[in-house]
Amino acid sequence: MNPIVLPVAVDAMGGDNAPSEIIKGAELAVEAGIPVLLVGHPDALSDISDIPTKFASEVIGMGEDPATAVRKKKDSSLVRSAEAVRDGEALAMISAGNTGATMASALLKIGRIRGVSRPAIATPIPVLGRANPNILLDSGANAECSPEWLVQFAEMGAVYARDRFNTDKPKIGLLSIGEEPGKGSPLIKEAFELLNDHDWQMRCSGEFIGNVEGRDLMNPDIDVVVTDGFTGNVALKALEGTAKAIVGALLDVFSSSPEAKEGASLLAPSLMPLYETLDPESVGGAILLGIKGVSMVSHGSSGPKAIFNAISTAYELSIDKHVEHLEQVIKR
């Protein structure tokens, strides 16, 4: 009874481990019954026989300026992936490559949802001891924001929390420097006033819980943290950098002496769930909210598991009509 289901376009050339690990992730998805369209250089995809491919002669590098790269490299895997979504060849797109260029291709080729001022990057933040992560947005798309955009981020974040994590009435906090109303920059003070309005909370079934602080990113009593893309990106990287530094130092300690090694092996089974929660591979990719088609970005360091997670999330969100749900909530 199912109509023909479109595939998820996967940028085979994006990421530190492209194309081999990306292709492995795509193969995992196909094995799990998810249709995939691999987009990449003919040389990289020459051995692929069991997955549909789309050729692109160019690759946008991690360090390239997004706007320039997308304009000049018309036959890049990223631009071709976005075109596949635009042209109805694919349901959704994912890339582990240049995040800015992914945003630029998606924005230029797929376009934004009507009424959305600016798309935002929504990144999952692990919450220790809870299955579902929090969502931080904008985590880097818009270095400068207006208070109205922050309200749209809150709306989109609420819909995303419901669609992706089944969060019933998402609790939404505004990232500031002090919990009391009136704390923070002029942007935050104005956004606070707008977010206090009940209209949008009704529309997206979210609940504004007021200002939250940097230390609340992993707070289990919050579901969505709203901020501008500059603050969000700094906060995200501070959190990731801290986690990585501590985990790295722990691993060093675990192999520092025979006693430490023995202790570590005794602890290993109990440590695994914590390690899993903190592992970027398990948390999965970020989404570009506000694009008229599900577009996900994975960590540059993504391995097959992370790519598989991103593909299956993009697929499920598309099938579940996430973009339509966003369209219903965004005021035109």
Next chain:
Amino acid sequence: MNPIVLPVAVDAMGGDNAPSEIIKGAELAVEAGIPVLLVGHPDALSDISDIPTKFASEVIGMGEDPATAVRKKKDSSLVRSAEAVRDGEALAMISAGNTGATMASALLKIGRIRGVSRPAIATPIPVLGRANPNILLDSGANAECSPEWLVQFAEMGAVYARDRFNTDKPKIGLLSIGEEPGKGSPLIKEAFELLNDHDWQMRCSGEFIGNVEGRDLMNPDIDVVVTDGFTGNVALKALEGTAKAIVGALLDVFSSSPEAKEGASLLAPSLMPLYETLDPESVGGAILLGIKGVSMVSHGSSGPKAIFNAISTAYELSIDKHVEHLEQVIKR
């Protein structure tokens, strides 16, 4: 030959563990030969016989609005501590209480160094595997900043890194969202241009190394990270929150089963240095840079060790003429 050495004024009433733990910290300092002036409510100080005291009938609470509290509570321990510095009764002041109110009292009573546009809070950030922390400023005093203020923060941070940690030619990064010049908000782009100027780098013997990211706060190849007080506060709390969450989860794991307990006890000796580095008590207090007298703030949760560290740091910086060094570098 020493002239009479002035004491460090210690706000006995500030912090979650005041006054008892603060007094214990002051006693440790006195035992180490550092003169202290305890400032607080007569009831709290009635048993003190071996340390000079100064009475204040009021206390400024952690949640109080700094400007209002300092204006209204003229006989508070914080205001009286700042007055002790102003009036030449004390060399320096420290408090584990309301950071904003400490800044407001210091600014109002001690005043700023001539030429300083805005004082900033400079907070030490632990660097795993290195003895000296990095310095993050502004970590919360000024929610909005001009590019010129960020240059002054860089100058003051460089002098502080040299005076406190003997860093020869401090490496100074500008917190942004991307390392390339031109990345970030308009504020950051303008500040980048100004910081690239060689004049101020010569004056303070610092070296501008360009943009750094949130993940670099603990980077051992950096000494000073410059940012506005909004971004700095969010980044600091994201880092602290992440470290606290992971350490808490680890401690839970360590007591989760007999095997885990055994493993933890084998690991304990090797884990101690890491734990020490991450412990806010060891890292010590933040300083209010730009005030015409050494003024330090300790974590609200400070115990005797943290208070002792703050007192001895404030004392050494004062004896070493830190404020004079700042005055020499700041352009009038």
